Amino acid sequence: MNKKVRVIVSGFVLLVLLLSLGACSSKSSSGSAGGKNEIVFWNPFTGPDGKNMKAMVDAYNKTNPKYKVKNISLAEGDMYAKIPTVVNSKRNIPDLNIVHAERIKQFVDKDMLIPMDDYLSKYPEIKAENYIKAGWDIGSLDNKRYSVPLDVHSFVMYYNKDLVKKYVPNALDDNIVTYDEIKAAGAKAKKDKIIAMPVTWMKPTFLSVYSQMGGSITSDGTQPTLDTDKAADTLKLYNDMVKSGITNKDGQDAGQTFKSGKSIFYAEGIWMQNDVKSAKNLNWGMTNFPQLSDDKNKMVNWSSSHQFVLLKNPERDKKKTEGVMKFIDWVKDNSLPWAEAGQNPAALATLDNPDYQKMPQSFLVKDATEQKSLKIFDYKYNGYVSEQLDKIGNDTVFGKLDIHKALKGAQKTVEDKIAQDK
């Protein structure tokens, strides 16, 4: 009896042990994460846009390619944490990956990407002329091509047509709304408890205005330049608007204010248009981000871009990677569903589509001057700058933090972090 129980108990425990061990090592030992004829495609599209990407992948798989694409959307933070891990361990590396444009310099610097040039020779149509310049240029480093853009997404401005008509009827004549016009509109609308423009995401706001003022976040590509007079002027411009009461109050929900018709303008990303659309009885339009001057050639619209990249994998399957290129080439001509997610596809082929031309965000691509205004803030240490801008942006604008002190701190923090990159 005693012995029997022992045997049963130890057998059971052993089984559990083996199972738990097995679970830890069940992953395949090869470098690629996917099956033999499967392209594993990682992307950070976990929001509503994820559905559009999945629809595109499904449509591609229906064309019966030799290598089918397996779409894996990961939360952005998780994806960027996972990438170094898989590249380091040389295991389960995705065959294709979407990363943000600002990451590419750093990834190339750390030798995590492979150039696409050899593979691209078979797809001559994947070339500069067929893509939005800002999105295409990011992928070219040391005369090698490390990425192909999927889209260029910009931070623009929405406006309430009825309120514009009432308070600043001529502001949109040239499709540029200047800060002077916004201030004037705000002063007029104040008596009706309507604000000119709520403070939204300060990071793109700051970068856009700073650039309009002629400032740059880096002097030489390495050294950050945040503690400057122009940077202070940028924050002061917003701080003054807050003080004069033509913006939302600290803590008040910006999107809600605009959607309920209590704000004339609303600076946000083009990707927010489906949210704006959801507001009933709102007669809205989309235009350039507010500018300091009327001059179309000086216009800046903060932009970023999702880019296709190939992560370094010593066991990368050459044939499969050719299949990856085929998919990228297909996306170039079939990006309409991506435009429906509110984005501007980087491939200019979509521009011929009448449905796309009707979409509000397409104004940024239709005309050459507009295209030139799309600026991607490409800096190796962009991530550090972003964190600092997110930290000091709202606090300085709403007067909770001294502008000069904040900029000095931000500059110092970015410098100290860079110093750790030995």
Add this chain to the structure above:
Amino acid sequence: MDVKLTENKRVDVLSPVSLKPRRKGFNVMPAVFIGPHLLLFALFFLIPIFFGVYISFTNWDLINTPEFVGLDNYKEILFHKESTFYTQLHTGLGNTFKFVIFTVPACIIIPLLLASALHVKPKGSKWFQAIFYLPVLFSISAVMIIWSMMFNVSFGPINHYFSSAPNWLGTQPYAWIALVVVTVWWGIGGNMIIYQAALNGVSKDYYEAASLDGAGRIQKFFHITLPSIKNQLLFTVVITTIAQFNIYGQALMLTKGGPSSSTTVLLMYIQQNAFGSGQSIAGIGSAMAVILGLCIMVVSIIQFFLLREKK
């Protein structure tokens, strides 16, 4: 008599007594029993701890091989006063300590009072018990989303019903108040259940005897209830303190560390250094985490001895 004997025998078979080694040499049974747990413990606890401590002595960007730099990271965060990381450690640790001091007493006293109230079995006590326990079951993100709406300046019910207008999550001292309220609300149930169980174990005889001696309710609470559940109190104080030292989600989601970094807790800096949007500075992050771990250890040991002495 007979029946009782056989029952005892059956219990004996499975009780540890019968598993004593009969012969000399290695007895496999205890190892088999402890094995799975030991394995998981090593895999998910010991190895990461040692790895983390090792990383704190290196300069690592998560991509290349960690480069051993000795005590450089510790020197940087502990003694190099000019450094950003020194400021981060001090601000972060300071805010973490503040949070612990603000929340731990409330996380002990409020559940204890609720448990005492439920112990006298008022009408609907089961119903209230369920309500008080419910928040524990929610995930942190759900709780924080609910409360950030509750505290919303423009359409939040709190400002609406109290006809007040503070910017709860963006100005002090409201931001701290909000963090404490949410944390206590979220965690009431866990400690309350422990206290309820403890209170049920206190013999009614003591209370009867005290009543005969003319003791009032408050006297009974301090002279009978508290001493009787001392061990449970000690346990919850230590566990709650450790839990609150690890504050991250509340400050991240509710106040985003603001206003002006006044609620940026150490784990937020650690996370941003190691897994931020810029290149990773995992070595410094790890060193900060080790310091936080040491703080928790020291505080727990002090609590343990302080509460034990009074026995």
